[in-house]
Amino acid sequence: MDRLKDKVALISGGARGQGAAEARLFASEGARVVIGDVLDADAAAKEINSKVGVRAVAAVHLDVTRAADWRAAVDACRREFGGLDILVNNAGVFNTTGLEETSEELWDTIVNINQKGVWLGMKFAIPAMRERGGGSIINISSVAGLTGSAGSTAYHGTKGAVRLLTKAAAVQYGPEKIRVNSVHPGIIATQMIDIIPKEQRQRFTAFVPLRREGTAEDVAKVVLFLASDDASYVTGAEFVVDGGLTAT
Ligand SMILES: NC(=O)c1ccc[n+]([C@@H]2O[C@H](COP(=O)([O-])OP(=O)(O)OC[C@H]3O[C@@H](n4cnc5c(N)ncnc54)[C@H](O)[C@@H]3O)[C@@H](O)[C@H]2O)c1
Incomplete structure (x- = not known):
């Protein structure tokens, strides 16, 4: 119940999917949470607050590509809940186009979003964590940051970059007690993968040793572990949540 008691978290992309599941779980473990998204996150915050019975979650507008939005989101953590201990860099966008088919604009x-957004989030969260004497950053990469495929070129490139941005930050900020880890979800049933045809998803799932798609809650439980003091000696590491997919 109290694994995040007295902690304040900022979760990007928290209006739905994995980010909303993390906000729900964090709040149920005693955290205060600011969720930021380009989508309206008020409904997600309201739903969680009515469930936990206190104002545990506040919503802000956050476009992770904009430094000014990150500054305002970190200020909101201080103003609403007194500081910042945990950052989940969760916002992301998926695409399926291959290398030559990808336009420069795309x-x-x-x-x-996927790479610069993660860097900016860390850049603005770290000074606030320093004020609290430490913190935990969880960067959401993907199994696409560990292995390649014949499409989704930009997605692979950015998610691979998140893996090493994480390790570089862990090395730089370890002495300040700021832990930084990456999480690599496999096939997770959220709106993000609605663009993959149903038959193709069934074919993918047949290769998953646990023979099912993951849920947002499956990932949120691992993120909770990394956010909490249970992971006090864990930094610079990568956590695969894929039902065994990358073991095949
Ligand atoms: N669903 C999967 O199968 C899967 C697998 C591996 C990794 N991931 C990663 O997990 C994370 C969460 O994705 P999800 O599955 O919950 O998908 P989702 O599409 O439901 O959620 C992504 C959220 O990010 C937000 N977002 C997009 N651009 C943004 C921006 N510029 N600024 C702020 N917010 C923005 C969206 O509005 C949305 O709320 C992403 O980083 C994604 O790449 C997902």
Whole structure:
């Protein structure tokens, strides 16, 4: 119940999917949470607050590609809940186009959201964590950041970059007690993968040793572990949540 008691978290892309599941779980474990998204996140915050019975979650507008939005989101953590201990860099966009088929505009969009957004989030969250004497950053990469495929070129490139941005930050900020880890979900049933045809999803799932798609809650439980003091000696590491897919 209290694994995140007295902690304040900022979750990007928290209006739906995995980000909303993490906000729900964090709030049920005693955290105060700010969720930021380009979508309206008020409904997600309201639903969680009515469930936990206190104002545990606040929503802000956050476009992760914009430094000014990150500054405002971190300020909101201080103003609403007194500081910041946990950052989940969860916002992301998926695409399926291959290398030559990817336009320069699409490349820039994916890189700005999935890669630059993660860097900016850390850049603005770290000074606030320093004020609290430490913190935990969880960067959501993907199994696409570990292995390649014949499409989704920009997605692979950005998710691979998140893996090493994570390790570089873990090395730089370990001495300040700021832990930084990456999480690599496999096939997770959220709106993000609605663009993959149903038959193709069934074919993918047949290769998953646990023989099912993951849920947003499956990932949220691992993110909770990394956010909590249970992971006090864990940094610079990568956590695969894929039902065994990358073991095949
Ligand atoms: N669903 C999967 O199968 C899967 C697998 C591996 C990794 N992931 C990663 O998990 C994370 C969460 O995705 P999800 O599955 O919940 O999908 P989702 O599409 O439901 O959620 C992504 C959220 O990010 C938000 N977002 C997009 N661009 C943004 C921006 N510029 N600024 C702020 N927010 C923005 C969206 O509005 C949305 O709320 C992503 O980083 C994704 O790449 C997902």
